[in-house]
Amino acid sequence: xxxxxxxxxxxxxxxxxxxxxxxxxxxxxxxxxxxxxxxxxxxxxxxxxxxxxxxxxxxxxxxxxxxxxxxxxxxxxxxxxxxxxxxxxxxxxxxxxxxxxxxxxxxxxxxxxxxxxxxxxxx
Numbered sequence: 001x002x003x004x005x006x007x008x009x010x011x012x013x014x015x016x017x018x019x020x021x022x023x024x025x026x027x028x029x030x031x032x033x034x035x036x037x038x039x040x041x042x043x044x045x046x047x048x049x050x051x052x053x054x055x056x057x058x059x060x061x062x063x064x065x066x067x068x069x070x071x072x073x074x075x076x077x078x079x080x081x082x083x084x085x086x087x088x089x090x091x092x093x094x095x096x097x098x099x100x101x102x103x104x105x106x107x108x109x110x111x112x113x114x115x116x117x118x119x120x121x122x123x
Contacts, residue, residue, distance in 0.1 A: 022053040066102070071120075
């Protein structure tokens with residue numbers, strides 16, 4: 001059994017292109033072109049993803065109405081509300097409401113709209 005197979009192929013290719021230096025130049029050039037193509041494709045994909053991500057909706061809390069808790073309560077999620085606490089509504093989807101409890105560093109929270117209307121001036 002011989003281990004000259006790959007060596008013979010390389011020498012044959014080198015002879016066809018005019019020597020080992022020319023073969024190395026061809027291999028290096030092909031590698032460079034392939035890597036640049038991958039780089040360009042990667043940059044293009046990165047720019048598209050970044051552009052799509054930057055279009056996501058940003059919440060503007062400057063115009064959000066502030067509500068006050070009028071009755072102590074605890075939501076199904078375990079979030080406690082005390083009389084006098086304030087919160088603002090950031091988003092609403094049917095019965096699910098995303099709120100920002102003012103002064104709470106763990107905000108925002110999802111709470112039921114029915115629950116909020118039962119303990120506060122939220123309608």
